[in-house]
Amino acid sequence: MSAGLKVVRAGLFDTLQDLGRTGFMALGMPTAGAMDRIGLSLANALAGNPANTAGLEIGVMGPDLLVEADSVRIALVGPLSPALIDGPDAAPKPLDSDRSHLLKRGQVLRVGMIEGASTAYLAVAGGFDLPAFMGSLSTYSRAGIGGFDGRKLAAGDLLPLAKAAVPAGNERRIAQPFDYGSGPLRVVWGPQEDYFSEEGRRTFVEAEYRVSKEADRMGIRFEGPTIAHAKSVDNGGADIISDGIAPGAIQVPGAGLPIVLLADRQTVGGYPKIATVASVDLPRLGRLLPGQTVRFAAITVEEAETLRRDQDSRLQRAIAAFVVARPPGGIDLARLYEENLIDGVVFDSP
Amino acid sequence: MSVRYLSCGDTAFTVEFGNEISPEINGRVMALHAAIGLARGAGEISGVIETVPTMRSLMVTYDPLATSRADLQPKVDALIARGLPADAGSRQVTVPCCYDDPEFAPDLADVAERTKKTPEEVIAAHLASPFKVYVLGFMPGLAYVAGLDQALFLPRRSQPRVRVPRSSVAIAMDMTTIYPFESPGGWHLIGRTPLWMFDKRREQPVFLSPGDSLAFERIDRRRFDRIAGEVEAGTFDWASLVKSK
Numbered sequence: 001m002s003a004g005l006k007v008v009r010a011g012l013f014d015t016l017q018d019l020g021r022t023g024f025m026a027l028g029m030p031t032a033g034a035m036d037r038i039g040l041s042l043a044n045a046l047a048g049n050p051a052n053t054a055g056l057e058i059g060v061m062g063p064d065l066l067v068e069a070d071s072v073r074i075a076l077v078g079p080l081s082p083a084l085i086d087g088p089d090a091a092p093k094p095l096d097s098d099r100s101h102l103l104k105r106g107q108v109l110r111v112g113m114i115e116g117a118s119t120a121y122l123a124v125a126g127g128f129d130l131p132a133f134m135g136s137l138s139t140y141s142r143a144g145i146g147g148f149d150g151r152k153l154a155a156g157d158l159l160p161l162a163k164a165a166v167p168a169g170n171e172r173r174i175a176q177p178f179d180y181g182s183g184p185l186r187v188v189w190g191p192q193e194d195y196f197s198e199e200g201r202r203t204f205v206e207a208e209y210r211v212s213k214e215a216d217r218m219g220i221r222f223e224g225p226t227i228a229h230a231k232s233v234d235n236g237g238a239d240i241i242s243d244g245i246a247p248g249a250i251q252v253p254g255a256g257l258p259i260v261l262l263a264d265r266q267t268v269g270g271y272p273k274i275a276t277v278a279s280v281d282l283p284r285l286g287r288l289l290p291g292q293t294v295r296f297a298a299i300t301v302e303e304a305e306t307l308r309r310d311q312d313s314r315l316q317r318a319i320a321a322f323v324v325a326r327p328p329g330g331i332d333l334a335r336l337y338e339e340n341l342i343d344g345v346v347f348d349s350p
Numbered sequence: 351m352s353v354r355y356l357s358c359g360d361t362a363f364t365v366e367f368g369n370e371i372s373p374e375i376n377g378r379v380m381a382l383h384a385a386i387g388l389a390r391g392a393g394e395i396s397g398v399i400e401t402v403p404t405m406r407s408l409m410v411t412y413d414p415l416a417t418s419r420a421d422l423q424p425k426v427d428a429l430i431a432r433g434l435p436a437d438a439g440s441r442q443v444t445v446p447c448c449y450d451d452p453e454f455a456p457d458l459a460d461v462a463e464r465t466k467k468t469p470e471e472v473i474a475a476h477l478a479s480p481f482k483v484y485v486l487g488f489m490p491g492l493a494y495v496a497g498l499d500q501a502l503f504l505p506r507r508s509q510p511r512v513r514v515p516r517s518s519v520a521i522a523m524d525m526t527t528i529y530p531f532e533s534p535g536g537w538h539l540i541g542r543t544p545l546w547m548f549d550k551r552r553e554q555p556v557f558l559s560p561g562d563s564l565a566f567e568r569i570d571r572r573r574f575d576r577i578a579g580e581v582e583a584g585t586f587d588w589a590s591l592v593k594s595k
Contacts, residue, residue, distance in 0.1 A: 025402045025411070026383070027556035028486035028493075133550065143490050143531070145550050191356030191364050241371060242487065242494075244402035244409025246358035268404050268487035276359030279414060304360035305414045312415055 003069030003164035005124070007157040008108065013059030015217075016128060016147035016159075017263075019052045021136035025244070025267045032138035032146065033263050035119050035217060035286030038178060038315060039077045043123035045319040046075030046100045046172055054130070054137035054147070055123040056159075060289075062111025062120065063153055067103045070165035074109065075100040077174070078120025083110040099173030099325045100125075102166070117287040118215070126163035140264060142218075173325040178318055180284050181311075184297035187250065187275040188304050192240060195272035196252070200228035204274055205296050209258065213290045217264040220288060226256030227274065242270040248277030248285065250296075260285060278304035280311045353430060355423055356407075360414045361399075365426060366407040371496065371524075376484050379403045380561040381434035386410065386426065395425050403560045404485045405494070440561040442593040443483075445528065447519050447541040447566045448574040449473045454518070454542035457507075461521070461538050465502055473568065475499040476540065481526060481564040491530035491548035491556040495564055498524050510536030517543050519566070528558075541566075544578035545591075551584055563595070 017040065020033025034040040034057055041051045049055075056062075062080065076082055076097045083092035084101075085108040092110055095101060097120075103109060114120045130137060130148060139147030148157060193201060209224035229252070231237030238254035245251075249261045251271040260277060261269075262285060277285060278299060288294070299307075356364040365382060368375040383403045389395040397417025402409040412422055449455050449469075462469045481497040498521055506522045511534065514520070518529045520537035529535060530547035543566075547557050558564070569577070580586035 022399050022411075024490075024556070025400055025409075026486065026560055027491065028488065029490045029556070134555065140490075143548070143550075145490075145555075150550075188357050188359045191358050241369065241404070241406050242485065243364055243366070243404045243407045244358070244362070244411075246362035246409065246411065248359050248361075266488055267402060268485060273358075276357065276362075278359055279361050301357055301360055301419045305418050308360055308414045 002158075003072075003161045004158040005072065005161065006066040006068050007063050007153050007155055007159070008066050009064040010153050010155045011058060011063040011111065012061045014063055014153040015057050015059075015139035015141065015151075016054045016130070017057040017138045018054040018136055020263065021134055021138050021140070021146065024134050028267050029134065030140055030264050030267060031247070032140040032217070033136070034121070034138075035263050036121070036283040038180065038283045038311075039119065039121045039287075040123070041315060042098075042174060042178060042318070043075045043077040043121040046077065046174070046322065047073055047123040047125040049123055049125065049127060053123065053127040055121050056153075058111055058114065058120045058122060060118055061113050062122070065109045065111070065159075067105050067107045067109070068158065069161050069163075070105055071168075072103050072161055072163070073100055073125035073166045073171075074103060075123045076111070076120065077123075079115045079117050080120050081112050081115065083112065084108070085110060096173070096325070098177070100171045102168055102171065116289070118289045119287050124161060125166050126161065129160040129162040142264065171325040172322040174318065175321045175323050178315070180287070181281065184295040185281045185284065186278040186299045186304060186307065187248075187296045188278060188301050189275050189298055190273070191243070191249075191276070192272035193274055195230055195237065195240070196274050197228045197230045200230070200256075201274065203227050204258070205298055208293050208295055210293045211288050211290050215288065215290055217262060219259050219261040219265055220285065222258045222260070222294075224257070227252050227258060228256065229254075229272070238271060240270055240272050242268045245269050245273070246276055248279065248282050249273045250275050250277065262286060278307060280304065280307040357419075358409060360419070362409055362411040363419060363423065364407050364409045365430075368406050371405045371484070373482065375406045376482070376496075378434055379406065379408050380440070382408050382426070382430060383560070385429045385434055389425070389429060395422070397422065404487070405496075440563060440595050441559065442595055443558065443562045443564050444567050444591045445519075445543050445545060445564060446569040446573070446577060446591075447543050448569050448571055449476075449541040451542070451571055451574075455540050457520075457538040458540045461502065461504065461540060464504055467501070472502065472540065475502050476521070476526065477566055477568060479526070481566075483558050483560055483562040483564055484525075485560055486556065486558065489531060489533065491558070493527060493547070493558040495526045495528075496524055498526055500524075504538060506536040507538060510534055514539065515542070517546060519543055542574070544569075544574045544581055545586075546581055549581075552588070557588065
């Protein structure tokens with residue numbers, strides 16, 4: 001029997017994602033990929049994987065997963081309250097997020113609800129044993145491609161693991177929560193800021209916008225004051241000859257409300273784009289929930305590039321600073337059960 | 351002819367060759383798309399992730415951890431200044447189309463009436479149009495193909511269909527298209543091809559590429575069914591439809 005994680009109860013919108021399917025936008029293929037690249041990168045690093053390994057992106061509420069492998073090392077990243085169930089009649093025991101765990105055959109991981117964010121990540125050591133499509137495992141569900149059968153997970157799915165068992169060892173955790181930043185979302189004007197009146201541009205950077213219920217992997221529709229186009233909408237003021245859409249592009253159709261386009265965005269579009277969210281703040285966007293509010297602040301391309309490089313340095317430092325996860329009392333129970341027949345009680349090194 | 355550089359955040363910029371749809375402008379877009387590909391292959395440009403051609407512009411996406419706008423834009427500018435080759439490496443593609451079955455062509459009679467032609471004249475005009483794939487987008491494999499005979503220009507349907515079958519051949523404005531998936535759509539359906547514009551089983555899942563010259567070939571229902579069977583089974587010889595120019 002092949003090793004896997006069996007979905008015994010599906011979450012709301014769980015898809016496999018890596019860092020995206022690049023190189024095929026010219027053929028109309030959206031990149032898809034993780035909504036929060038930082039969360040996926042941290043989960044992969046905790047599991048000992050390269051950053052671009054596909055992990056499970058959990059949307060709002062995660063699945064219950066039965067371990068059908070001798071052992072599997074998982075890492076959960078995000079504001080979750082997961083639980084582990086040891087057997088059919090066992091009570092759920094709380095499990096910490098932002099660290100790795102070694103799970104055994106027959107255990108059920110209940111990922112549960114995400115608190116205060118829309119996305120969280122689960123990585124498995126060695127990754128999932130699934131075929132890449134056009135070079136990537138990212139799920140693009142509108143075309144039914146990538147990931148697990150091109151769709152979100154459903155009860156009964158068996159996610160095949162690349163490794164049937166992993167050696168016991170020190171589990172690792174994040175030393176302190178990664179700082180995603182706060183304050184306004186940083187944006188760069190353009191590509192079509194000249195399609196908006198001066199007043200429209202001022203509204204965009206001065207007003208507060210609320211995430212509407214129409215928010216998914218394709219984009220977020222905001223509610224708030226309308227942004228005035230330079231020319232009347234009846235006169236083509238909200239139409240351009242379609243051009244390429246970068247991640248974080250903020251298009252403003254005739255109705256005047258901004259839509260920010262994210263991982264599953266279409267490759268080209270015909271609405272003018274007032275500004276583009278700087279890549280440093282895309283992970284924050286990817287975690288927003290309906291009802292949350294944002295403001296936008298304009299910076300230059302050079303500032304955006306510098307911020308992104310600084311953020312990547314911080315991410316690399318956070319990964320280098322992972323600490324050994326020490327359970328309460330200093331005894332690693334998983335290792336104790338595994339190794340005390342040979343070595344006696346195992347304590348984690350500090 | 352000067353170009354404009356438009357900012358798309360810190361991971362992309364757009365090179366805009368003009369604000370109109372014309373073969374000359376699209377030719378320059380496709381030439382820069384090809385030139386950047388060659389320059390990347392030769393190691394003259396690094397940090398570019400991909401380039402996205404549209405009818406009048408090329409979006410260049412890059413990794414801000416590997417390069418910068420200040421480094422990249424002058425290199426792109428130098429490629430343009432060096433002179434762009436015309437019509438670089440384009441292909442001639444034939445797409446078989448069955449116009450005869452009313453199920454495939456529910457709008458043919460309406461198009462004929464509105465353009466004051468017979469259905470046969472509409473088909474002849476579609477077959478004679480010098481089509482060129484300008485851009486793919488909206489959904490994977492959906493091609494916007496320009497070059498439609500002017501006599502067939504019509505606005506989109508006032509009432510879009512909720513479901514257009516996969517592989518429907520449609521016209522609207524100055525373009526034709528082929529639906530890669532069953533989807534909503536507002537174009538006029540005048541035929542159907544047995545080909546799938548997107549087939550995830552194929553090594554190259556998307557059949558058409560930007561820059562392709564395209565002509566339709568009229569087939570009857572019997573030939574349609576035969577090709578459709580081969581496409582379904584994965585045995586169809588796709589290469590027989592493509593010639594390099």
